[in-house]
Amino acid sequence: MELFDNVLHGFSVAFQWQNLAWSLFGVFMGNLIGVLPGMGVLAAISILLPLTYAMTPTAALMMLAGIYYGAQYGGGITCILLNLPGTPSHAVTCLDGNPLARQGKSGSALFMLVLASFIGACVGILIMILFSPVLVEVAFKFGPAEYFSMMMLGLFAGATLAKGSAVKGIAMVFLGLLCGVIGTDVNTGTIRYAFGVLELSDGLPLVALAMGLFGLADFFANVNRIGRASVVGTGKRMSVRPEPGDIRSSAAPIARGSAIGAILGILPGTGATIASFMSYAIEKRVSKTPKRFGNGAIEGVAGPEAANNSAAQTSFIPTMSLGIPGDSVMALMLGALIIHGIQPGPQMVTEHADIFWGLVASFWIGNVLLVVMNLPLIGMWAKLLKVPYKYLFPSALFFVCVGVYSTNNSLFDVILVLVLGMVGYLFLKLRFSPAPLLLGFVLGPMVEENFRRALLLSRGDMGIFIDRPISAAFIYAIFALAAWLVYSTVRNRRKLQQSLRAQTES
Numbered sequence: 001m002e003l004f005d006n007v008l009h010g011f012s013v014a015f016q017w018q019n020l021a022w023s024l025f026g027v028f029m030g031n032l033i034g035v036l037p038g039m040g041v042l043a044a045i046s047i048l049l050p051l052t053y054a055m056t057p058t059a060a061l062m063m064l065a066g067i068y069y070g071a072q073y074g075g076g077i078t079c080i081l082l083n084l085p086g087t088p089s090h091a092v093t094c095l096d097g098n099p100l101a102r103q104g105k106s107g108s109a110l111f112m113l114v115l116a117s118f119i120g121a122c123v124g125i126l127i128m129i130l131f132s133p134v135l136v137e138v139a140f141k142f143g144p145a146e147y148f149s150m151m152m153l154g155l156f157a158g159a160t161l162a163k164g165s166a167v168k169g170i171a172m173v174f175l176g177l178l179c180g181v182i183g184t185d186v187n188t189g190t191i192r193y194a195f196g197v198l199e200l201s202d203g204l205p206l207v208a209l210a211m212g213l214f215g216l217a218d219f220f221a222n223v224n225r226i227g228r229a230s231v232v233g234t235g236k237r238m239s240v241r242p243e244p245g246d247i248r249s250s251a252a253p254i255a256r257g258s259a260i261g262a263i264l265g266i267l268p269g270t271g272a273t274i275a276s277f278m279s280y281a282i283e284k285r286v287s288k289t290p291k292r293f294g295n296g297a298i299e300g301v302a303g304p305e306a307a308n309n310s311a312a313q314t315s316f317i318p319t320m321s322l323g324i325p326g327d328s329v330m331a332l333m334l335g336a337l338i339i340h341g342i343q344p345g346p347q348m349v350t351e352h353a354d355i356f357w358g359l360v361a362s363f364w365i366g367n368v369l370l371v372v373m374n375l376p377l378i379g380m381w382a383k384l385l386k387v388p389y390k391y392l393f394p395s396a397l398f399f400v401c402v403g404v405y406s407t408n409n410s411l412f413d414v415i416l417v418l419v420l421g422m423v424g425y426l427f428l429k430l431r432f433s434p435a436p437l438l439l440g441f442v443l444g445p446m447v448e449e450n451f452r453r454a455l456l457l458s459r460g461d462m463g464i465f466i467d468r469p470i471s472a473a474f475i476y477a478i479f480a481l482a483a484w485l486v487y488s489t490v491r492n493r494r495k496l497q498q499s500l501r502a503q504t505e506s
Contacts, residue, residue: 010356013354014062018056023062023369026070028373030073031074034073045067048064049332052336058358060340061333064332064336065362069313070370073113073309076113079097080109083215084215085214089272089273089311090305091276091435091438092280096293097113100298114371115254116306120257121312123261124265124312125360127310128314143468144453148465149471151446179204179444181444182203184201184203186445205408207413208416211421212421213421214434216424219421250303253302256283257302260307261275261308261309262311276311277438277439279303280303283300287299319334321344342355
């Protein structure tokens with residue numbers, strides 16, 4: 001009963017006209033930023049942070065939060081239509097979202113994106129309301145050994161993201177790991193693999209890598225289609241309704257993705273990007289027809305989108321309850337609270353009930369506003385694909401360059417994204433999927449850092465990864481997945497040999 005009263009109190013705070021207006025402004029700006037390629041949410045919040053100095057703490061946090069989860073909605077739109085991840089957490093959506101658009105099913109894919117995003121966000125909010133104390137205790141049990149084992153499981157599963165050869169997928173994961181260690185070593189301060197280029201001392205920019213490998217590589221592969229529309233389709237009218245059976249086949253992926261996002265969102269350093277990749281890997285693994293993934297499987301859109309939106313909500317739990325930001329965006333949220341003289345921590349729920357419960361209620365309001373904003377625009381976004389490629393390519397390239405430049409105000413990043421685009425084009429020609437590389441790049445630095453921390457704590461004893469129960473569970477899961485991969489490979493080869501023998505005998 002007390003929980004219900006707290007939620008009602010939160011809605012009374014969130015519906016105050018000034019708070020509601022700033023929340024609406026935040027979700028609108030976040031949605032717009034997500035749609036524009038390369039215009040990262042981190043840069044947007046950094047630019048608008050000074051605006052919060054003259055606002056109440058509740059209104060300030062509601063606006064910044066609206067930008068954050070609003071970008072999760074908008075970022076998937078360019079993934080589906082242009083194969084350009086608006087934010088890194090949407091990169092995996094490109095794998096199936098863009099093929100669906102090329103098949104003339106962009107409206108169906110966009111509808112499922114909005115639906116999965118809304119359900120995932122709602123699940124994340126409910127978990128935040130009901131289980132925040134329990135989840136905080138679980139998060140406390142994760143040390144360096146647990147993080148390392150979990151990340152290794154993610155890397156191993158990441159090899160399955162690739163279409164075709166698993167060997168190529170593993171090779172791309174290792175290449176991503178190598179790209180991830182470029183820059184300054186956090187322990188020694190030594191600059192590694194920068195080859196004298198000072199701009200690489202902070203590492204490869206994630207936005208530039210995602211834009212180059214996915215968006216520009218696809219543009220280069222299709223640049224000879226000048227004069228034609230951007231969709232290679234059947235000429236049918238693009239429906240804004242889901243295809244028959246899409247909702248039924250997406251129900252389980254949305255549920256699994258929401259759960260994955262809710263769990264990973266509370267763990268500092270993981271967040272929406274890793275949640276979306278993990279969701280995709282699991283959906284491909286549990287599917288009875290895994291070959292559909294990468295060629296236009298609606299589950300490949302529904303699961304990751306539910307995961308990254310659920311993680312976007314639950315990532316507020318460690319920030320608000322412990323004062324521990326999970327990523328750079330949450331660090332800015334923490335900074336906004338401290339600017340207003342509010343110290344996040346276990347007592348925040350009782351000492352600043354207006355802010356905490358008002359923010360939770362604003363999540364519901366903001367996500368409903370995003371659905372209301374996006375559903376009527378599905379038809380308009382789908383029509384974007386009818387624009388001739390000779391107009392679409394230079395305009396999208398312009399927004400990519402502007403977005404990448406605005407991240408660090410560096411022309412080097414623009415040149416880098418063009419070079420990475422050409423490298424990505426070469427990967428496409430050689431049939432190497434870029435998704436495992438991106439996952440290796442994201443997880444690589446965290447794997448290295450937590451591995452070294454765990455060994456420092458255990459004084460070099462490798463047994464720490466098996467002695468701790470949670471870490472051991474992840475290690476055993478890695479071995480189980482490896483055994484299953486070997487078994488499935490042998491089984492598929494036997495089936496192929498049997499079919500070849502049957503053909504020769506007939």
